[in-house]
Amino acid sequence: EDQVTQSPEALRLQEGESSSLNCSYTVSGLRGLFWYRQDPGKGPEFLFTLYSAGEEKEKERLKATLTKKESFLHITAPKPEDSATYLCAVQVNTGTASKLTFGTGTRLQVTL
């Protein structure tokens, strides 16, 4: 059974304090790994897609990396506006369709 586990469940950082969020996965036939940001009361917002081990993607203060078993979302010098829940999802091929399996997310709070 495909599994995606995110840690920690919640993280509180001070502004400027860098850290990493973890997404570990157990799947067969990984096609891609996705990171999303979700603000309270809103839908998930797409951030990155990673396709293969060793790949890295960056956007402003965020950098996503991928290994064969896990992905990290590194947040450098975060600001209060980075506060959100960050979701990880994997896409695998099952027969004729690709489906997303989501983790339960990491709730990030950045304070002044």
Added chain:
Amino acid sequence: NAGVTQTPKFQVLKTGQSMTLQCAQDMNHNSMYWYRQDPGMGLRLIYYSASEGTTDKGEVPNGYNVSRLNKREFSLRLESAAPSQTSVYFCASSSSDRGPYEQYFGPGTRLTVT
């Protein structure tokens, strides 16, 4: 571009009532999806439509039906609502289901069944 839109934003139903959640996308995407999000459970796929004219069950389809009305619109129907269907429902779309293509999400419908 509005992206993915959903109506209504909020709904309260009594047990046994029925309703249809509407979703539309203006990105010319082929594939559309319905998810529910519950605390501690993550997003779970209810139904999806790989392309216009096709629909298929996801992880948690019981109690729901869907209609792919055309390429733009994909509706989710609750025939006889139950308290266990209290959740936040999200519609999403992607250019194809063959992947890996990112999915774009709507703002959600918050449903309470009493």
